[in-house]
Amino acid sequence: MSHGPALSADATALTSTGSTDSARRTGLVMLLTGIAGWLASFQLTVDDWRLLRDPTYSPPCDISPVVSCGSVMSSAQGRVFGFPNMLLGLGAFAAVAVLGVAVLTGSRLGRGLWLALDAGALAGVVFVHWLIAQSLYELDRICPYCAGVWVSTIALFWYVTVHCLERGLLPAPRPVLTLVRESHWMLLVAWYGVIALLVLTRFWPYWSSLF
Template sequence: MNPTAPAFAPDLLDDRPERVGRSRRNAFVVMLASSLLSLVASLVLSIDAVRLAADPDVVLSCNINSAISCGAVAQAWQASVLGFPNAFLGLIAEPVVITLAVASLGGVRFPRWFMNAAQVVYLIGFGFAYWLFAQSFFVIGSLCPWCLLVTVSTTTVFTSLLRVNIMDNTFGLRPALHERLCGWLRMGVDYAVEVVWFVLLAAAILLKYQAVLF
């Protein structure tokens, strides 16, 4: 007598929907945590901007040395590109990102046009954050710790949103390309690239300012 065949073969079960759901949740958790950190940093920078407007000679708590100086960055023209402190933009944008992340964690599915618009808007914010970093690094010659936190959190929010949009195929990619990109996401390629990028940024900062920092 042949042995009774098992009712199912666990290795043949398709757990992809569960994996995708878990990956989406993780992405929104990262997005929520990052946007909260960015909101705190924007609040601190906004308060410092008001203090500097009242007294240009005020000494800020993060004025550590010539390399790490929030005051030097805040008093440069790049800190108020639109005529008011850039930090005010964070106070406007981050609550929107927090709402998006919380709603998505609660099961809300936003329409494709909204997610595409969010990606485009945050791409602009991503580019603006790195333009400010480049200005601080190459032109102003000083770095602001709170600004660096905004740069890092903007990066993680942008990549988290991009991850979700790729998994949901919000961009309307061809099936073959979509499956290839999802395969890279499942392998964690995006996380690896993000870690390498942050390591390179940290190395660049240490190499340029090592004489002052150590």
């Protein structure tokens, strides 16, 4: 009986440590994806502005008939809401980076804010996958900076969701929680792998011609 309180205290300490580690990991991912996504969005914004001023301008990311940004930016898919998509990225990724700094410096975000962040990231992921499909099967182009936004958005959504699951902010069966805790990075790599495979197979005639 005398060991009960000590064991309980140890369990509480382990849980607290795990929660702190999860928050730090998530804060770091938020900061890095926020910076990477913002830089990619900023470069797209600059190139889009230059292209509007000079239709003959060739963005530095126009590398080949397949790897190109200019045609993607000037397409209808590049302005889904009536303005350049990258403007959404400038605001959203800046906010994510700021929140990441807050988490890393010890600030405790409320449940509502975490869930709002996860919902926003989910919306971003859905939009990103629609853009991936449009790029591969409608525009027949891969925009390098857009790909940077894809990678950042997916990582952000994944690790914010993992954090919400680990903290109990999102309900999930125990087997799912165990899988997420033990294999979160492998699942993310597999996600990226599927997208890379789609890109590889979609443009295989072009890739194979380079060798």
